[in-house]
């Protein structure tokens with residue numbers, strides 16, 4: 001355990017005054033750096049005015065304004081917002097909404113979810129049900145729903161001569177086949193667009209998302225995009241699905257929503273889904289799902305300020321330059337005999353550690369831990385996923401800091417394979 005006393009920008013500081021570069025944005029939540037002046041000020045301003053109020057039968061300005069602003073910046077067609085207080089809850093809500101929406105349409109046979117191999121959507125029971133990472137799932141498997149699992153479009157699976165686009169096409173063909181067979185009993189397909197983060201930063205071609213959208217439309221299936229980790233500029237566009245030119249029926253947001261300040265999440269929905277619940281009289285149509293801290297005013301106010309930063313500053317443009325610098329910094333790793341699949345999507349870059357023969361290390365070898373330890377010694381918070389080393393820094397990182405971060409990881413690779 002490293003007790004942290006304070007943090008500023010990309011730097012965490014412990015009680016001995018030692019600093020660590022937060023190369024993983026404190027588990028992917030931080031966007032603009034720690035102790036950001038504008039976010040601090042927004043929070044300070046909200047404290048003392050309204051910290052929280054019940055969001056049933058009552059509402060408040062930050063919740064209303066945030067919902068309006070999210071709808072403004074969201075992919076076209078998402079017009080309604082349901083709040084919750086963390087990512088897993090947003091996924092639970094999306095799954096329940098999709099199922100209930102089908103029921104409200106009179107489609108009671110649709111009780112199944114389709115999820116991707118290697119997907120991660122959180123660790124509460126519903127979210128864990130559509131998660132396909134054995135480490136998190138195995139112990140609880142007897143308690144979980146059993147979704148239909150379909151091939152991941154992860155480009156690292158490319159056969160010799162195959163491109164990322166080819167793998168995406170292959171995975172989309174598999175999805176088509178699955179829905180051709182089960183389409184009329186499926187209520188929703190859930191996908192992490194562009195990058196399956198927890199699986200080890202597995203990236204795919206946007207073609208998969210276009211094909212998935214078309215398949216859902218053909219079969220009357222609700223498309224849920226989980227942008228909890230990839231939303232808010234992480235992959236180069238404000239939302240990852242923009243790169244495929246598609247919009248989901250339901251979109252889950254959390255993590256970066258408050259810039260890494262407070263727990264808050266939102267599920268954006270289409271008007272068609274919203275309207276299927278809207279009924280004054282038949283109570284069973286209504287969507288019942290409440291969390292005590294739903295739409296917390298402090299969280300909403302900070303989230304609004306996050307959107308203001310995106311509005312006022314050329315965040316995405318600056319990220320493009322930083323991503324180009326990051327690409328150059330990791331490029332030499334491509335020639336390293338113990339490194340495979342160097343890959344990047346916007347402000348996420350990753351590579352896999354392999355043995356001298358180019359084979360993946362067994363999970364139990366846990367060589368990534370050596371990278372963690374070396375990072376802490378040298379002053380960088382790196383946290384490989386198994387044998388995948390990755391970078392997902394706050395957007396305020398400088399080119400010099402990128403060089404330092406990648407340099408420490410490179411030293412870590414040498415120690416990891418020794």
Ligand SMILES: *Cc1c(COP(=O)(O)O)cnc(C)c1O
Pocket residue numbers: 086087088089091120121122123192197198226227228229254255
């Ligand atoms: C982190 C994450 C979640 C879960 O969010 P929590 O706030 O940790 O519950 C869900 N989906 C994705 C893609 C995530 O990365």
